[in-house]
Every structure is written in structure tokens, then in C-alpha cells.
Amino acid sequence: MLARTLAAIACGILFGAGLVISDMINPARVLAFLDVAGNWDPSLAFVMGGALIPSSLAYLIRNRRRAPLLDDRFHVPAPGRPDGRLVVGAALFGIGWGLVGLCPGPAIAALTTGRWEAGLFVAAMLAGMIVYRLTLGRPAWATR
């Protein structure tokens, strides 16, 4: 368990460094990337393109292995069909992302800049997650 936690910390360090180096952490850059009809800045397409290379390789390796290095099985969701919750959730997320230019990873990384805007956004994001947990995301045992 300690090894898994250390692996999570190490992966988080790589992830946080990647967000800073790619400038995903900068909401103005993200908004310029999303502004396809205006003064479009395509550079962040290279973040997703670059990220897909090692992650696709890892998923190919995964298909040839029975278990990960530090656990007895993979915890990857089984394939499923898109449904209403998925599409509505992704759409609500897209509105929030487009309004400010922050998604969860960069918002958390931006806390290190000491900007109050990042703190306020992350607090509101946690509040949104709590609202979901108390409404549509209530566990089965709480909805008798």
C-alpha cells in the first residue's frame, strides 16, 4: 500500500510538472486554444497529442499483462455505451471549462502560484462535487 501511495505521488509530480511546462496551467492560454473562431492558439493540441503517445503505449502494454506492478488487478472501467449522464455531465463541465479556462488538474496545480482565483475556483469545484454527492451521486445505501 505504501508503494502504491509513493507511485501515486511520483506520478502526480510528473503530471504537475507537465501542466506547468505545457502552460496548460494558464487559463488565458486554454481560452485561446478554445477560441477556434477567433485568435486561435493551437499549441495546446500538442499537449493532448504528446500525452496520448506514452499513455496509448501504456494501455497496449496493459493488454499483455494480467495485473499492474503494485496491485493484483487493473481497476479500469469496463467498456460501456455513452448515456445521458455522461453527455450532460461532459456538457456541464465544458461550460465551466469554457467560462474560465480551468479544468481540475490545472486548477489544482495553479494553487501553487498563490493566486486567489485558483483557490476560489478549486473551492467551488469541491462544492460542486459535494452537491453531486448529495443529489444524483448518492450511494445506494443512502437512498432507501
Added chain:
Amino acid sequence: MNDVNFLWPLAGGLLIGLSAGLYLLSTGRIAGISGLAASAAGLTDGGFSKLGFGFLAGILGGAAVASALIRQPDITVTSSIPLLVIAGLLVGFGTRLGSGCTSGHGICGMARLSLRSVFATLTFMTVAALTVFIMRLVSGGAV
């Protein structure tokens, strides 16, 4: 036109993908930040997760070190307080309802060609671009 440098985003993207790939092959899990954040806050069926907490702590450490040693972030936020709150609420609620965000669906899900993740990614990218378009119209085209 913006001066576009592809090397920084490419290098950063490779690091993010390496992180997601190593996380899968070591712990067997998906590096989706919205899910990790919810589990670090004890807001999932599994309860509080040390892995989620560790990953988020790592993000803070990695971002701080990279900012100090490699590239000083130059952050511009122009959003008002109500906008930050509304957007944060939508991102938190929407990523939980939709089971993922830019990392879980956009990187991990696309990498494993998950149909659900492809749908989710197309949806949030399109809606985000439309939102920016509408916001630019409302703000009088000021960029």
C-alpha cells in the same frame, strides 16, 4: 497572431502522458484528476483514498518545482468572482456526473479507445469552444 511554440506543450504533454501511463502500469488505475480529487475528499463510494491524496500532493509538488526550476508560469485570469464560482461549481458537478474530465476521458480514455470517453471528450471540447465563442460575443468581441 500568437507566437506558437510547439516544444513546450509537446514536452509537457509527454510528461502528462508518461504520468498517466506509469500510474496505470503501477497501480492499475486511471489518472483522472476529477476522480482522484473526489476520492481525496472522501466523496466517492470507496471513501477517502490515499492514492488520490498522494497524486494531488504530487501535482502540487511537481508544479512548484517545475515553476521554480524550469518554466515560471505567467498566469492570466480575467474572470470575475461570480464567474469563477459558477464555473467551479459546473466543473465539479459536471465531471462527477460525466465520470471524468480532460485527463480521465481526454487522455486515459482516448488512449484506450473507450467509446464513452471519446463521446465525453467530443462533448466537452465542443461545448467549451461554443462557450468561449458566446462569451466573446457577449463581451463585445474583446479578446
